[in-house]
Amino acid sequence: MHSGDADPKVVSELARSLLALVRGESCGECLPCWHGIRQISAVLDKVDNGSPVSAEELAAVGELARTVGQGAKCGVGRIGGRLVLELLSRYSSVFQARV
Amino acid sequence: MGRVRLVIDRQAIEVESGTTILEAAARVGSKIPTLCYLEGINEVGACRICVVDVKGKKEFATACNTPVEDGMEVRTNTPALRAARRATVEMILSDHPMECLTCIRNGNCELQTLASQLNVRTVRMSGATHADLPCDDSTSGIVRDPRKCIFCQRCVSVCSDVQGVGAIELQGHGFEAFIGPPPNLKLDETRCVQCGQCALVCPTGAITEKDETDKVWAALFDPRKYVVVQTAPATHVTIGEMFGLPVGTDITGKMVAALRRLGFDAVFDTNFTADLTIMEEGSELIKRLTEGGALPQLTSCSPGWIKYVEHFYPKLLPHVSSCKSPQQMFGAIAKTYFAEKTSRDPASIFVVSVMPCTAKKFEAARPEMDTAKRYWNNSHISQDVDVVLTSRELGRMIRRTGIDFAVLPDDEYDEPLGISTGAAAIFGATGGVMEAALRTGYELVTGKTLEQIDFQEVRGLEGIKEAVVPLNGVNLKVMVAHGLHNARHVMERLKAGELKDYHFIEIMCCPGGCIGGGGQPIPTDTEARQNRIEGLYQVDAVMKYRKSHENPAVKTLYEEFLGKPLGHRSHELLHTRYVPRP
Known part of the structure; x- marks a missing residue:
């Protein structure tokens, strides 16, 4: 993923569409993937539609993404978690707390 | 290796x-x-x-x-592991009702313990998806609250692999996945046998016994009711666990004392009717051996097992003994013989059972279990057994009163339905019914005294056990299985005609027998089962009478009321029929 100047709309749209792929593949068996991807999606939706997002929520997203990325049972959740971590670190300007 | x-x-x-x-x-x-x-x-x-x-x-x-x-x-x-574990628990809690204080598993919940151990102090996420799922209380014995399910799949593994029933599965896929019976079906519309093994292994309160303690409280304080209680053999060594006593401790005397303090009018023992079961079932076996009938004969004490045969092997039902379980024999005797002997209105007698078992609730509610009503031809008489409490429910009732169980002095059962033998005590362990039957069967058939009364071959936790017992020139071939997965192996062989030379087979629905029943204290694991089994054999070893036919109260019951085993009245009160189920 390149890390040049990013259009926030494009980045959050990208995050959402990538996670949608993961959601579609998640089997529902292992807990971090099941809960984590769902919870992360909920926060990213807020980023995407301009709703208020707290710093705690974003911190939680990071922690969940790490947990899923390292601890999910199979590659589906692991890739999902790592994608989110990658996006968070490369486009920190997009994922800012908003009151 | x-x-x-x-x-x-x-x-x-x-x-x-x-x-x-x-x-x-x-x-x-x-x-x-x-x-x-x-x-x-x-x-x-x-x-x-x-x-x-x-x-x-x-x-x-x-x-x-x-x-x-x-x-x-x-x-x-490591810090990363601690963070990951905590995040996972937080995720689970984000979709878990925070009803710990009013949950039936409050204080004995693995999720609660884990959250405490991992020092989870906040839940930073919201958006529960299971919050609106309805509770399923369609069965007599088990309640499912899917809101509290954490997808651990223990119940699925137990139901499919240990019990071979498969009533609950992981249904659907991905974010719509849930654990339960197939979509749009309630538990009572499946082949669930209500054994309760799922409730035993559920880490939370998602699957529990149906709590009926309030019905018992109401009866205890109803002056029109004469409330009698019976305690199953397997409860004698388990209820102490809920009060901090070592697993397998014989708490019979304390349990009797506690029941009396709770206000039961008479405290009796299912062990009495366990002895009675041996008289009837042993006689039935002898009759099948001598006069013909489906052999091998299969035991019928375990209601989960009975329901299993009705669902899965209806064509083999003729092999199953027609004897009611000790619980149901007790209910029938209490509302007929005992009512008559003590000149009580049978309609006023309220029978409560303390059982290790959730399927016993189903059994007591079976429509045909209304013998006393038919015997007296009185529509005011209720089911033979009015309420079944699991071991866990009795433990909760005792806690609620503040009775300090561990320090209670030992008390004695009431007569006559409280008198029993060591043979009845071991009913609670896998192989126990077989051993009890062999002790009595040997003496009834040969007329000789059995010297070595411990049948070690049928004891222990091995899934399927066999023994050969010489009996008046015939080699009696017996088999013992526990856990329905093992039972299924036996039944498949029976169906294939491979067990024609066997005479008697004991099957218990739950692993380890009733001491591992679905209504027993949590946790019930292999070690607990082992300790409880040892506890039962210790109870047996010190009993005055160790053979069912020596039980003086059972002898009196036959003399005064029943006549003889398999007699007309026995058939009316102590035997039953089974129904094929889809």
């Missing part, structure tokens, strides 16, 4: 290859937290709580199902 050397938390250890990281870590003193793991039964690695760090691996491994490898360096407690 080879040996593997590895390092866990800087401790070098050598273990057999094939050992899991979880087991190896326990040996160096590192207890890795788990949630979905159930030794030998559920090792699917679904919850990801037991994650560990293996040097050189980018991703965490689950300790419960990852075997050790030579040269492995494992860390079980």
Whole structure:
């Protein structure tokens, strides 16, 4: 993923569409993937539609993404978690707390 | 098997290859937290709580199902692991009703314990998806509250693999997945036998027994009712666990004292009718052997097992003994013989059972279990057994009153329905009914005194046990199985015609027999089962009478009321029929 100047709309749209792929593949068996991807999606939706997002929520997203990325049972959740971590670190300007 | 050397938390250890990281870590003193793991039964690695760090691996491994490898360096407690475990618990809690204070498992919940152990103090996420799922209380014995389900899949593994029933499964896929019966079906519309093994292994309150303690409180304080209680053999060595006593402690005397203090008018023992069962079932076997009838004869004490045969092997029902279970024999006798003997209105007698079992609730509610009503031709008489309490429910009733169970003095059962033998005591262990039947059958058939009354071959936790007992020139071939998965092996062989030379087969629905029943204190694991079984054999060893036909109260019952085993009145009160179920 390149890390040049990013259009926030494009980045959050990208995050959402990538996670949608993961959601579609998640089997529902292992807990971090099941809960984590769902919870992360909920926060990213807020980023995407301009709703208020707290710093705690974003911190939680990071922690969940790490947990899923390292601890999910199979590659589906692991890739999902790592994608989110990658996006968070490369486009920190997009994922800012908003009151 | 080879040996593997590895390092866990800087401790070098050598273990057999094939050992899991979880087991190896326990040996160096590192207890890795788990949630979905159930030794030998559920090792699917679904919850990801037991994650560990293996040097050189980018991703965490689950300790419960990852075997050790030579040269492995494992860390079980790093900041990243602690964060991951806590995040996972937080995720679970974000979709879990925070009703701990009013939950039936409050204080004995593995999720609660884990959240406490991992120091989870906040839940930063919201958006529960299960919050609106309806409770399923369609069966007599078991309640499912899917809101509290954490997807550990222990119930699925137990139901499919240990019991071979498969009434609850992981249904659907991905984010719409849920655990339960097939969509749009309630539990009572499946082949669920209500054994309650799922309730026993559920880490939370998602599957529980149906609590009926309020009905018993109401009866106890109803002056029009004469409330009698019977206690199943397997409860004699388990209820103490709920009050901090060592697993397998014989608490018979304390339980009697507690029941009396709760206000029961008469405290009786299912062991009495266990002896009666042996008289009837033993006589039935002798009749089948001498006059013909379906052989081998299968035992009928376990209601989950009965429902299983009705669903899965209806064509083999003629093999099942027509004897009611001891619980139902008790109900019938209490409302007929005992009512008559004590000149009481049978409609005023309220029979409560204390059982190790959730399926007993189903059994008591079976429509044909209204013998007393038919005997007296009185529509005011209720079912033979009015309410069945599991061991756990009785424990909760005792707690609620503030009775200090552990220090209670031993009390004696009331007569006559409280008198029993060692043969009845061991009914609660797998092989116990068989052993009791052999002790009596041998003496009834041969007329000789049985010298060696301990039948070691039918004892213990092996899934299927066999023995051959010489009996008046005939070699009686017997078999014992416990857990429905083992029962299924036996039934498949029976169906294939491979068991034609066997005479008597004991089957108990739950692993270990009733001491491992679905209504027993939680946790019930292999070690608990072992200790409880030992407890029962100790009870047996010190009993005055150890053979059912020596029970003086049973003899009197036949003299005064029943006549003889398999007699007309026995058939009316103590025997039953079965129905094929889809």
